[in-house]
Amino acid sequence: MPHDTTAINKQRQDLSQHDSVWLFGYGSLIYKVDFPYLQCQPAYIEGWSRRFWQGSHDHRGTPEKPGRVLTLIETPGEICTGMAYRVSPDVFEHLDHREKNGYLRFFTPMTFSDGDKQQGLVYIATEDNAAFMGPATDAEIAKHIAQSEGPSGKNSEYLLKLAEGLEQLGVTDPHVEGIRQHLLTLLPESRQ
Ligand code: SIN
Helix, strand or coil, X not given: CCCECHHHHHHHCCCCCCCCEEXXXXXXXXXXXXXXXXXXXXXXXXXXXXXXXXXECCCCCCCCCCEXXXXXXXXXXXXXXXXXXXXXXXXXXXXXXXXXXXXXXXXXXXXXXXXXXXEEEEEEECCCCCCECCXXXXXXXXXXXXXXEECCEEHHHHHHHHHHHHHHCXXXXXXXXXXXXXXXXXXXXXXX
């Protein structure tokens, strides 16, 4: 079921006192940067891992046939590397709309490659949101992704662009890579 979190997010943090805010991106925010930023730098957060466990009814699927996109799941001992952007607080108006299907903003500590640490915001779709799909095998997730498409394009494009973005960051994510391997065998272009 879709789950619009736009109104809740507006109430969650008062950003009016900030000149700029760090945003941590781990999914589409790595490769689809449709917002202005002041600075961007690779960073990681601790205790979280990426999982294709969130339903997408608005971007990579439809309300009738939702796709699967990333959220973060608490995983002690793991780190999740992504891209951090320093943005003006008003950019969250756009981001809240883009990430509206089940994602809530949380403050998190993030660490940059030079060891510097900053607090920033991250969008996480928690397990209690109505659009949450939960675990499945890599093969099942790949099959689901291969068959899904929404207003932002094919679900497979989300995964393949993310995999490219992670490669550019020098990151190998076994969850993403496992699904990618299955997906490549399912896509028409890889059968030619
Ligand atoms: C993110 O990229 O940080 C949030 C999830 C997404 O938009 O894919």
